[in-house]
Amino acid sequence: MAAFLAVSRTSVWKSIQALQSDGYVIEGSPRLGYRLLIIPDHLYPAEITGNLHTKRIAINREMIHHYHQVESTNTTLKNLADKDAPEGTIVVAEEQIGGRGRQGRFWLSPPGKGIWLSLLLRPPLPPQDTPVFTLLAAAAVAKSLKIILPELAVGIKWPNDLLINKRKVCGILTELKAEAEFLHYLVIGIGINVNFREKDFTPELRKIATSLYLENGRKNVSRQRLTSVLLNELDKSYTELLSDGPRSIIGQWKKDNITLGKKVVVKTVREAFEGKAVDLNEDGSLIVEGKNGIRKHFHAGEVTLVPMNGG
């Protein structure tokens, strides 16, 4: 191997050792050389980039920042963004110890059990266009799951929760820095519960959350493969959005949503409004028709799907 690569034996041995400490299982025998037995299911850049055909996102290894443990991938990526990291930079971590969902809620992110990934975008748009990016991310995750696990029924609850059998399998947290009329950057954080067993959830969380493993007949899902597919889908949708505007994103979101046509309660800081979710506006707002027939547009809010027993 040393002769083939034109490097010293010591140099090969050092590289092998580094790989082994990263979880690769490599057998060495004195005459025959080395044999790779196990590639660890870690989200190392080298294991992801090979399957990417992206134009903007993670277009080289240096744009993928992998960590074994972070407080939060969004926080790490915002720090990189403040230091002028380029659009398309990714942070992935095996574990988040301070993972966050919307409005500062805790997001359980144990090591190796999920995809904890943040994406940096710098679209030349005003901050008013941000909600469309959240829809884009939700639609891209839904599509990726369909590609990998076509038999699962994944649905999007407005704006960006992904549910399987009424339980949450993915959450998205978009954060931004902007001027009033000009985005500096968007950081889109995506958390997918991939290989959680029941015991990996708290009992309260298990009532409302699930994982791909649990829904997939208790079979592990490759985080590496899902990450590559997801990055490809995100890249495709983002490119479409920049060239054609939000129409195709809105269409894709609608196709996979489980909110429209349903009776809902939307809780905002001002009210709790009950009605039927009738449509998604082009700016990403949810149009809800109240009992009196009045239609309201919601830019923000917490949606609860109301069971429509008998109606």
Next chain:
Amino acid sequence: MAAFLAVSRTSVWKSIQALQSDGYVIEGSPRLGYRLLIIPDHLYPAEITGNLHTKRIAINREMIHHYHQVESTNTTLKNLADKDAPEGTIVVAEEQIGGRGRQGRFWLSPPGKGIWLSLLLRPPLPPQDTPVFTLLAAAAVAKSLKIILPELAVGIKWPNDLLINKRKVCGILTELKAEAEFLHYLVIGIGINVNFREKDFTPELRKIATSLYLENGRKNVSRQRLTSVLLNELDKSYTELLSDGPRSIIGQWKKDNITLGKKVVVKTVREAFEGKAVDLNEDGSLIVEGKNGIRKHFHAGEVTLVPMNGG
């Protein structure tokens, strides 16, 4: 004086020295004590708070951070906001050495010549509501100038430039940190050219900018008084906005605007659109009617007022 305040002579002397080094001119005579001759026109908290009757903004001295020199009051205040400074916190500086306008443009901010002020708000609203705050700030500055200098004709160019005789006298830079649906904070930076002489501008800048001094028959304007009046107006408008929504802000903005009814070119990242500015939407967007009668809503853009010679 030492007997009256029940402190030592040395303590009085030290305080007097501190005031003198802050620019207060104080005469001391061995028998009679001290006499205050000149209060410097610096924006010290003590010189501002006395005239405030605010409910949310700068409600105590600790909420006013005064600096002789900063890079940019917005940058300083964003750092304070990241460390959980409360809503209503203010940063004022005598001089900015890296003052910024929209999209990173330089903003000339020489010592003592202007009001360089940033205000921290934490409204419980989605980031989509940000543009209204920029309009609010522009309308509050316009109203404050009318109170102090009623004879000047101040007009607002959409969204937030204040002009006198077609030259810019004030600019506003609103920056924000947010989730897609939830504002963490807004920092509204206000720069007013108060006592600039001609020579304080560069020749290029003088063509498009002016100062209150130059427009006010070459009489100095008290920065302290203008700052107090401005903070009172900002507080009143913000309180109204929180209780009644954007309607009154929009009305106030319209009253002082010089954009509606005019022929304009709006430059965005995508296009340069020519038409007549026909109205301001409730979300702060400018409605422009093109030659073909089609109306476009602009959330962002650079407006040029087109002279309507003969038309």
